Amino acid sequence: MSNRTAYSNIFWDRLPKTHYVDNQIFCSQEVFDIEQRTIFSKVWxxxxxxxxxxxxxxxxxxxxxxxxxxxxxxxxxxxxxxxxxxxxxxxxxxxxxxxxxxxxxxxxxxxxxxxxxxxxxxxxxxxxxxxxxxxxxxxxxxxxxxxxxxxxxxxxxxxxxxxxEYLAGCLSVYDDVFDGADLEVFHFHEQVLNTDWKHWQETNMELYHEFLHVLNRKTSMIDPGYFERKWHAFPNGHMTVDPLIIQYEKMQGSVSREDFTLPGLKSNEFRLLDIFPDVMLNCRASVLRIDTQIPLAPGKTLIQFRGLGIKGEPEEMRHRRIRDHAEFWGPFGRNLPEDGLAAERQTETMGKASKYSLMAREENRLTQDDFPIREFYREWERHTGLCAAFAVEEKQE
Ligand code: FES
Ligand SMILES: [Fe+2]
Structure with missing residues (x-):
């Protein structure tokens, strides 16, 4: 039996190699070293x-x-x-x-x-x-x-x-926000997760995983327009998806954030920008969240989380912004810890019970298409010279 069919009933051999990855890329020291040399030592x-x-x-x-x-x-x-x-x-x-x-x-x-x-x-x-x-x-x-x-x-x-040149215009996603006010970091925390840095970046890119979050199921996925948003790629692996208006009013105890919405955004608007290799700028009406990563070892990553608000805003407004941020994206928020839980559980099986990971959803680049993570791995391959589907030992069968 080919190793490529082991561990799962999916017929991996019949898939295009762009539509799955070899889970060794999440646990191999050799791959980790190559990434450090060819990605993190080379890109901005x-x-x-x-x-x-x-x-x-x-x-x-x-x-x-x-x-x-x-x-x-x-x-x-x-x-x-x-x-x-x-x-x-x-x-x-x-x-x-x-x-x-x-x-x-x-x-x-x-x-x-x-x-x-x-x-x-x-x-x-x-x-x-x-x-x-x-x-x-x-x-x-x-x-x-x-x-x-x-x-x-x-x-x-x-x-x-x-x-x-590297950013290739991708920050234009937030032009109106940056033009509207000076922003400053009001929240910083960091956490070591037992997960590979790519898993965290995937979680910040593929929106199929939003089924994980009760909050997102209730306030985003109920909107018929949710599934119709399109992904757009910038050069060098950066990626954005069309914005969405989140229906926070569906959430129990929801407060109005009308008067502390960041400039340039509609009320309750959500935007997302992923910068290759490891950064996410995620804006949810009141806060711009920035994640960045420091890979420590295969399956171990220090993730840094920042929340940005308006510089010099009145104390009372800052207080409400902090509360609003903490409720969703703080270390004990309704959304963020669930991503960490999923990424760590995923890592437990990598290369052992789970040999390959699927990224084969095709929905014409709409919201839950796996297009962004396929593009991420094409960029990863361009830098590392590896093939994500046959990472280390099984380059050719
Ligand atoms: S002064 Fe000797 S190592 Fe720094
Ligand atoms: Fe998530």
Missing amino acids: KFVCCESEVAQINDFRTTTVAGIPLLIVRGPDLMIRALVNSCSHRGVKLVEETAGNARKFECLFHRWTYDVRGKCIDIPREEAYECVKIDKAQCGLKQVRCEIMRGLVFVNLDDNASPLE
Whole structure:
């Protein structure tokens, strides 16, 4: 018996290879390493919002393709991305997720750097004179960092094309929202999930899974127009679906969010944009939610969740926005934890009881077509050089 027919009664052999994936891509260390090398080291990676490093000397830390980074605003107001590793013997300089500091002092031998990454102190530096090393050569490596619409992206590849080219106009989905007000992050939380980063991105793309959510079944899927929305692809794997008006009034205890709807949106309007490889911008009337991911290992991912509202809004409005966000997309909200539960249960069977995953729904690119995830894997293949349907051992049968 062919391995390709094992574990399930679906006739995998008869499907186009674009319509399923080999679940080894979710648990193979080899695939993980290839992704880190060919995707996360090469594409523009969203790391934070400008508003999170609003003041001079504000910093945040993150990791891209295993490289720890410091995102820091200098006295010249520029935001820079610096490698968060001491030039002396590599110690990670800053452990905190975020803060404000005039300089970064390494705990090991006390080499010290300013917020532009310049090395400003080496204790007993004269001992390096014999090998002609001085402070000027010992700064932190800077990596490329560009900002669009208040979103900060970095790229580890010095030869990559500019961010604007990479995004290929996809942020236009939110032009009216960004034009209407300055937004700022009012909510941040992160969670390690026992799931592969691609599973989370799939969940943020394929809308067939909305059957998972009681809330969505009651307030979105009852609308006859729900199933008629169309998916649209931008170059480089970015994806959006037509907006929807959610019927929150069908929900018990629903409150009006009319007076704190984000600018440019109709009342109770929902929009979605997925940016390859790992970002989602999801707008639900009162909040712009941004997910981004830090793959830790096969089947293990740190997911960061942000909620954005209007900068400088009155305290009372902010309070209502926070409550509204928490009710749906907070860590104990009505929607978000269900996605985590499904993604972790899925991961338990990957490559064991479940050998392949199906993405064969065809509905003329309408709402629950698997078109967006098929497109995602085409982009993934373009970068990795792998075939998602025959990931590792079974390249040709
Ligand atoms: S490793 Fe940082 S000062 Fe030595
Ligand atoms: Fe979901």
